[in-house]
Amino acid sequence: EPEVTQTPSHQVTQMGQEVILRCVPISNHLYFYWYRQILGQKVEFLVSFYNNEISEKSEIFDDQFSVERPDGSNFTLKIRSTKLEDSAMYFCASSAVLAGKPRSYNEQFFGPGTRLTVL
Amino acid sequence: AQKITQTQPGMFVQEKEAVTLDCTYDTSDPSYGLFWYKQPSSGEMIFLIYQGSYDQQNATEGRYSLNFQKARKSANLVISASQLGDSAMYFCAMSDNNNDMRFGAGTRLTVKP
Numbered sequence: 443e444p445e446v447t448q449t450p451s452h453q454v455t456q457m458g459q460e461v462i463l464r465c466v467p468i469s470n471h472l473y474f475y476w477y478r479q480i481l482g483q484k485v486e487f488l489v490s491f492y493n494n495e496i497s498e499k500s501e502i503f504d505d506q507f508s509v510e511r512p513d514g515s516n517f518t519l520k521i522r523s524t525k526l527e528d529s530a531m532y533f534c535a536s537s538a539v540l541a542g543k544p545r546s547y548n549e550q551f552f553g554p555g556t557r558l559t560v561l
Numbered sequence: 562a563q564k565i566t567q568t569q570p571g572m573f574v575q576e577k578e579a580v581t582l583d584c585t586y587d588t589s590d591p592s593y594g595l596f597w598y599k600q601p602s603s604g605e606m607i608f609l610i611y612q613g614s615y616d617q618q619n620a621t622e623g624r625y626s627l628n629f630q631k632a633r634k635s636a637n638l639v640i641s642a643s644q645l646g647d648s649a650m651y652f653c654a655m656s657d658n659n660n661d662m663r664f665g666a667g668t669r670l671t672v673k674p
Contacts, residue, residue: 475661475662477664483666484652484664484665484666484667485598485606485652485664486664487661487662487663487664497661500661531604533606535606547594547611547656548594549608549611550596550608550656550662551608552598552605552606552607552608554604554605555605555606557604
């Protein structure tokens with residue numbers, strides 16, 4: 443069964459450093475997402491991406507964050523200058539465009555997550 | 562703006578019993594989807610069940626069913642015949658035509674033997 447993959451599984455970085463989190467969505471999916479989950483807290487939406495551009499972003503997704511689909515398979519999240527409060531689990535997700543289904547039906551398949559630790 | 566509320570931070574249930582996890586939502590969009598995800602201690606997010614705002618019947622998936630009360634804006638998850646492996650965090654989420662998904666704070670379910 444196809445699945446979303448993420449690398450690395452755990453990233454440790456120094457405050458102020460740039461990190462790139464990588465995701466490979468399911469191959470025929472067209473919508474891509476990033477979420478984060480601070481330890482013990484709820485999952486928070488960061489950004490959605492469709493047709494090579496950001497379709498929606500939350501207030502968390504400020505100028506320090508960027509996303510890119512550099513080729514036909516990868517979807518990346520870059521944090522330019524990490525802060526201590528960026529420490530969290532980052533989930534990538536993807537969903538398909540489903541014929542005959544309303545746009546709000548978008549079962550999102552989640553990757554296993556990347557645990558980012560900022561020291 | 563979307564808002565998802567899960568008022569039960571923790572729930573306990575006896576093995577083989579049924580349990581209901583509460584979720585209420587708020588949206589001004591007439592078309593939306595409601596989802597439940599399970600997050601075991603290993604951390605992955607596992608999709609359980611979906612309910613569309615226009616669906617006439619409550620969704621069911623095996624031991625999971627969704628008690629959808631549109632007028633009350635509630636979408637409670639019912640797990641029947643609880644198993645020890647059901648112990649996990651459970652998140653309610655909603656997607657509207659903005660195509661993103663917003664999550665509730667989660668409910669930690671513990672199944673007791």
